Amino acid sequence: MHPGMLYLCPTPIGNLEDITLRVLRVLREADVVAAEDTRHSRKLLTHFEIHKPLVSYHEHNKAERGPELLQRLLAGESIALVSDAGMPGIADPGADLVRLALDAGVPVVPLPGANAALTSLIASGLPSEQFQFLGFLPKTTKKRRALLEEAASYPGTLIFYEAPHRLLATLKELQSAFGNRQAVAVRELTKKFEEFVRGDLASIEAHFQTVAPRGEFTLLCAGAEPKEADAALEADPSAQIAEAVAEVERLVAAGEHKKDAIRKIASQKKLGRRDLYQAVIKEAVES
Structure with missing residues (x-):
């Protein structure tokens, strides 16, 4: 059994013409649409005469619904993930479902659109x-x-x-x-x-x-x-560490190994590698 596909489908942020032809096709072909608010998404689908099963997936039910959707993907179904407006995964729980799918080897297909x-x-x-x-x-x-x-x-x-x-x-x-x-x-x-x-x-x-x-x-x-940024770092050395920690986190989020990211940023910022490592660990614990 081959896994299905998780499609990330941007929806209009206002004007209904914001939606793309490709998103409309995927919504018509998917086995199920996972929506942040099913009532809101039902109106959108009805407007475009798309009749597909809708399943709710939002911040308050993602812990239970995410694994359920993953099982459907692993069983070969295709799921179109939509948010109330714009890109799924931006300031909504779609990113959690993406991680579940990728960790399980399910292909994730992003579609461009409104943001x-x-x-x-x-x-x-x-x-x-x-x-x-x-x-x-x-x-x-x-x-x-x-x-x-x-x-x-x-x-x-x-x-x-x-x-x-x-x-x-x-x-x-x-x-x-x-x-x-x-x-x-x-x-x-x-x-x-x-x-x-x-x-x-x-x-x-x-x-x-x-x-x-x-x-x-x-x-x-x-x-x-530029002068304001330099002055802020000079006046508060801890700001330089905080900035370095943020850059390490961005590299790690982009797929770089944590140790490699710390080594790279410590070198660029002329910081002690051990000091930066400890700051990164502290930030992870506190967050």
């Missing part, structure tokens, strides 16, 4: 040569502050997702961590009332203090100026 972060970036007016996607900020104050402190010295554009009821609080936190940098708040992407609010963090906060935030937001913030 709110990149769609916002290319029209933001902020630099796009280098950027970092941070998604939704952690829920706890301690973890949020740690993440923002680490990101403060990053030179490229920073991209966040945020819910409307959290937007003002997040804008305040970004100003506290970064200062009053240039930024863009994006809402209703590809919809009738698509809106880009450009300015600095303070002016954007002022705007949404008078205009109630509505809809999910993509929030983009300019990176640190």
Whole structure:
């Protein structure tokens, strides 16, 4: 018995025309569609006259549903994974199912399509040569502050997702961590009332203090100026270690062996290999 295929199918982030012809074909041919919200996805499938069994797969049932879906894949079924909007696996539990499938030897096929972060970036007016996607900020104050402190010295554009009821609080936190940098708040992407609010963090906060935030937001913030980044590292040596640990984690996530990643980054940053190793282990334990 050959395993089936796990297809990662991007769905529209607003305008239904965002969906690709290939995604529509795969949705029609798959044995089952695994959806973050079956009610939401049923409307999408009905619009395109696609009639397939829907199975829920979301943050609250992934521990039980993931192994169930894996067994179906191992039995030869093909599964189309969709999120409520955009790329499955970006700021949703799809990444967990991908890891389960890959660990079991099931082929995973990504399909290109709509994505709110990149769609916002290319029209933001902020630099796009280098950027970092941070998604939704952690829920706890301690973890949020740690993440923002680490990101403060990053030179490229920073991209966040945020819910409307959290937007003002997040804008305040970004100003506290970064200062009053240039930024863009994006809402209703590809919809009738698509809106880009450009300015600095303070002016954007002022705007949404008078205009109630509505809809999910993509929030983009300019990176640190080169002098600002250097000064942050010089003033706080621990920031250099934190930056090195983050780079090690990025290399490991990309498939590099941890020891090789530590050796490489320690050499680039002129850090002690043992010190960096201990910092990486400490970060893994605390997270």
